[in-house]
Amino acid sequence: MAAxxxxxxxxxATSTSYALSTAQPGISxxxxxAALPPVGLYNIVxxxxxxxxxxxxxxxVDLGVAVPVHLLWVAPYELLNGRLFLVDENIWAQIGVGxxxxxxxxxxxxxxxxxxxxxLSWDLGAGFHFALEESVFVPINTEVSPCDYWxxxxxxxxxxxxxxxLLNAELVxxxxxxxPMQNVAPANAAFGQPATAGAAxxxxxxxxxxxxxxxxxxxxxxxxxxxxxxxxxxxxxxQFALGGxxxxxxxxxxxxxxxxxxxxxxxxxxxxxRYWGEVVFALWKPEATSAVSAKY
Numbered sequence: 618m619a620a621x622x623x624x625x626x627x628x629x630a631t632s633t634s635y636a637l638s639t640a641q642p643g644i645s646x647x648x649x650x651a652a653l654p655p656v657g658l659y660n661i662v663x664x665x666x667x668x669x670x671x672x673x674x675x676x677x678v679d680l681g682v683a684v685p686v687h688l689l690w691v692a693p694y695e696l697l698n699g700r701l702f703l704v705d706e707n708i709w710a711q712i713g714v715g716x717x718x719x720x721x722x723x724x725x726x727x728x729x730x731x732x733x734x735x736x737l738s739w740d741l742g743a744g745f746h747f748a749l750e751e752s753v754f755v756p757i758n759t760e761v762s763p764c765d766y767w768x769x770x771x772x773x774x775x776x777x778x779x780x781x782x783l784l785n786a787e788l789v790x791x792x793x794x795x796x797p798m799q800n801v802a803p804a805n806a807a808f809g810q811p812a813t814a815g816a817a818x819x820x821x822x823x824x825x826x827x828x829x830x831x832x833x834x835x836x837x838x839x840x841x842x843x844x845x846x847x848x849x850x851x852x853x854x855x856q857f858a859l860g861g862x863x864x865x866x867x868x869x870x871x872x873x874x875x876x877x878x879x880x881x882x883x884x885x886x887x888x889x890x891r892y893w894g895e896v897v898f899a900l901w902k903p904e905a906t907s908a909v910s911a912k913y
Contacts, residue, residue, distance in 0.1 A: 637854050637885075638818040639730065639754050639763050639791050640770065641665075641682060641708070643839035646822045647862040647873040647895065649785045651746040651776030653691045653700055653738045657902035661687040663895045669879075670887025678886060679713040682729075693903065699737030704750065706732040710761040727759040736772070744779025748772075754791075764815050766794050783826040783833060793817035795847045816843035816853065826862065833864035837875055856882040858889065871897040 644663060663684040670677045684706065692701040710729040736750030750772040758765035770791045777784040796814025819842055826835035842855035860877030875893035882888055 637763070637816075637843070638789075638820050638841045639768055639815065640732070640789055640820060642820045642841040642856070643822060643837070643858060643877060643891070643893075644682075644684075645787055646824050646837035646839055646877075647826070647864060647875050647893070648824065648897075649746070649776040649778055649783050650787055651738065651748045651774035651785055652740075652778050653702055653748070654689075654899075655902065656691050656693045658900045659689045659691070659897060660900055661689060661895065661897050663687065663893070665891055665893040667877075667889045667891030669885065669889040672887030675886045676714050681711040683709045685709065688900075696737055699739045699748075702736050702738060702750075704732065704734035704736070704752065706730070706734075708732075712761055725760040727761050728757060729759065729761045729763065731755040731757060732770075734770075734772075738774075744777050746774075746776040746778065748774040748776075750774075764794070766813060768792055768794065768815070781828040783824065783828060783835070785822075785824040787820075787822040789820040789822070790844075791818045793845055793847060795845075797848065814847040816847050816851065817845040818843055824862070826864070831866045833862070833866075833873075835862055836860070837862045837877065839877070852884045854882075854884045856885050856889070858891070860891075869898060873897075 644665070661684070663682070666679070666681040668677055668679045686705070686707045688705040690703045692703065694701045707728070708730040709727070711726040712723070714723040732752050732754050734750050734752035736748055738746060738748035740746055752770040752772065754764060754768040754770065756765045756767055768791055770789060772787060772789045774785065774787045776786075793815045794813070821840045823838040824835070825837075826833045836859070838857070838859045840855070840857035843853040846853060856879050858877045858879045860875055862873060862875040864871060864873040873893075873895040876891070877893070878890045879885070879888040
């Protein structure tokens with residue numbers, strides 16, 4: 618998201634350099650992240666696309682995001698009575714900036730993020746779950762990367778899974794980093810200049826689903842805001858979006874589809890409408906291994 622808005626500087630439509638949350642706001646909505654699946658190794662494939670603007674003379678920015686490798690390992694171990702889990706997330710992005718069909722001023726693509734995380738999840742009873750995660754974003758300097766510095770992030774998750782309701786609230790914080798103004802735009806990487814600064818940020822991801830057999834239907838919402846100004850004159854950004862979600866569990870594979878739209882934005886360059894598709898499947902489960910062993 619930061620790269621999408623930083624790319625505006627390529628076509629001279631704005632004199633302000635922008636940054637935003639390193640973690641894409643809303644990407645975890647539609648899931649109960651506070652409650653873990655059974656012990657095993659899972660991959661969560663996410664593809665989403667959206668268009669922001671045009672707004673107040675700024676160009677339209679189209680951002681496509683693909684997460685082909687988002688590994689979640691739910692370990693067979695507990696620590697402090699909480700279930701241990703590990704995360705490896707890799708994000709590819711494509712950004713188009715233009716003033717209408719056939720008038721593209723920039724088209725950027727590449728690896729945007731790599732995140733490594735470790736966390737614990739507790740079953741509190743009566744359908745309630747709580748989890749926390751400590752993550753680090755690995756430095757990447759591409760034309761679409763939001764940062765080329767090590768950035769630490771913390772996540773708190775609270776969920777409810779009972780009486781056919783699936784509710785989840787997730788608060789994410791990123792530390793950011795101060796630096797010189799001339800290097801803050803992620804799109805500067807296209808010119809060999811590192812994106813050495815970014816604001817501290819916070820995301821809020823909300824999910825409320827109702828189960829109907831294997832179906833899940835409900836609403837999602839998410840917001841993001843900058844918490845600091847990494848250099849003098851920085852224009853802080855914030856947004857909030859609402860939408861709907863529908864999911865279906867095929868037992869071995871789960872599919873979730875979402876549509877969201879900004880209802881509020883400040884210094885974002887316009888309102889974003891986004892379409893999401895996500896697939897979750899198990900790469901390995903210990904019970905499957907046991908079954909094979911018993912056969913022989």
